[in-house]
Amino acid sequence: MKLHFLSLFFSVILISGCSAPPDKYSQWRGPNRQGIFFETGLLKAWPEDGPEMLWSYEGLGAGHSSVGIGHNRIFVNGMPDTLGVLYSFDLDGNLLWEKVYGTEWHQNYTGPRSTPVLKDGLVYLECGMGVVYCFDAFTGNINWEVNLLTAFDAENIQWGMTETLLIDGDNVICTPGDEKYNVVALNRFTGETVWTSPGYGEPAAYCSPVLVEHNNARLVVTITANSVIGLDADTGELYWRAEQMQRNKIHANSPLYFEGVIYCASNWAEENTGLLALKLSEDGREAEQMWRNETVMNLMGGIVIHNGIIFSSTYRKNEWYAIDTLTGEEKLLSEEFGSEVIVFADGLFYLYSDAGELALVNMDWNHFEMKGRFEVPLGTGQHWAHPVIHDKRLYVRHGDALMVYDISEV
Numbered sequence: 001m002k003l004h005f006l007s008l009f010f011s012v013i014l015i016s017g018c019s020a021p022p023d024k025y026s027q028w029r030g031p032n033r034q035g036i037f038f039e040t041g042l043l044k045a046w047p048e049d050g051p052e053m054l055w056s057y058e059g060l061g062a063g064h065s066s067v068g069i070g071h072n073r074i075f076v077n078g079m080p081d082t083l084g085v086l087y088s089f090d091l092d093g094n095l096l097w098e099k100v101y102g103t104e105w106h107q108n109y110t111g112p113r114s115t116p117v118l119k120d121g122l123v124y125l126e127c128g129m130g131v132v133y134c135f136d137a138f139t140g141n142i143n144w145e146v147n148l149l150t151a152f153d154a155e156n157i158q159w160g161m162t163e164t165l166l167i168d169g170d171n172v173i174c175t176p177g178d179e180k181y182n183v184v185a186l187n188r189f190t191g192e193t194v195w196t197s198p199g200y201g202e203p204a205a206y207c208s209p210v211l212v213e214h215n216n217a218r219l220v221v222t223i224t225a226n227s228v229i230g231l232d233a234d235t236g237e238l239y240w241r242a243e244q245m246q247r248n249k250i251h252a253n254s255p256l257y258f259e260g261v262i263y264c265a266s267n268w269a270e271e272n273t274g275l276l277a278l279k280l281s282e283d284g285r286e287a288e289q290m291w292r293n294e295t296v297m298n299l300m301g302g303i304v305i306h307n308g309i310i311f312s313s314t315y316r317k318n319e320w321y322a323i324d325t326l327t328g329e330e331k332l333l334s335e336e337f338g339s340e341v342i343v344f345a346d347g348l349f350y351l352y353s354d355a356g357e358l359a360l361v362n363m364d365w366n367h368f369e370m371k372g373r374f375e376v377p378l379g380t381g382q383h384w385a386h387p388v389i390h391d392k393r394l395y396v397r398h399g400d401a402l403m404v405y406d407i408s409e410v
Contacts, residue, residue, distance in 0.1 A: 054393065061080035063077060063079055126163060152180075181198070240286050250266075263305065300315075318334075340384070
């Protein structure tokens with residue numbers, strides 16, 4: 001393993017126990033899982049070789065998950081052989097601890113998929129083998145674990161369980177995908193079952209669920225094998241279902257909620273695929289198709305809504321689109337940068353191509369302006385992990401390596 005530093009001074013704050021003061025946490029694709037990070041004071045253009053790398057770490061093992069950040073710590077999981085390891089670093093890159101937690105997904109596109117999620121001194125993740133873990137954030141001890149596949153009589157899916165767990169109050173929301181126990185809520189302190197839902201009775205589909213607060217309704221929205229489903233967040237009652245197809249049943253993009261509408265992005269099917277807009281009823285108990293766009297096909301790079309416009313790439317094509325949220329009308333903005341991951345912060349978009357290039361871009365309905373680009377210098381395997389922006393730093397995970405960049409505006 002190699003640990004590189006550009007900073008000269010390091011400090012490690014030793015904290016015991018799991019109680020801690022309120023802290024600022026990162027999340028899967030931002031605080032609301034919408035690909036938006038609420039940071040300010042960031043660079044408006046990058047130097048020719050990209051922003052300054054503060055530090056990097058090589059030796060995580062295989063993996064496609066992003067980092068989770070909280071309590072002045074960084075958490076990321078990897079697979080050096082066939083066992084999953086959760087690593088904890090301080091903000092300067094010092095390794096605080098590492099914890100082997102069990103067998104990880106090592107059959108194809110190997111390594112962890114689920115991003116660690118933090119809440120009040122606890123770290124939650126789901127491994128590719130379908131086991132949910134709760135760790136102490138300060139010691140790495142495992143407080144509890146639940147095997148979703150055995151506990152809820154479910155079967156793993158073709159490329160391993162992938163969802164990043166959803167924390168809702170005292171509950172952890174998971175998707176075993178069984179016909180009877182399709183979506184479940186576990187007590188986040190004990191792992192005990194709080195509620196179960198048959199959902200629409202389909203296998204899981206790589207989707208990380210989202211919590212939607214619509215008028216007086218609280219919904220869990222996710223995508224299973226062929227369906228977008230909306231459940232009562234407190235009971236698991238199925239409110240509605242809409243067909244959403246993908247030939248390999250891959251729905252890796254979390255749904256987005258914006259002004260009473262659910263937006264979903266998938267690709268590759270003969271019908272009922274692509275971008276889907278579902279208008280919720282006032283009470284959230286019904287959802288009606290508003291439009292569907294089958295031109296823009298996004299498999300797993302995420303979409304971002306900004307100023308009433310959806311921004312998205314198309315899978316494995318150098319195409320970036322703007323899509324009107326009200327009509328579904330699309331406009332091709334650029335063919336000069338490779339597809340995949342998109343996130344947003346401080347007025348600009350961060351694009352991460354599957355060829356391993358990062359770009360800073362200003363986009364609107366009429367413009368695609370490159371503000372800097374550079375190749376990711378370290379790591380192994382596919383460029384699928386979604387970047388994280390936290391406290392004016394850009395965290396990029398590429399397989400075996402984690403790289404941290406200073407993107408603060410001078």
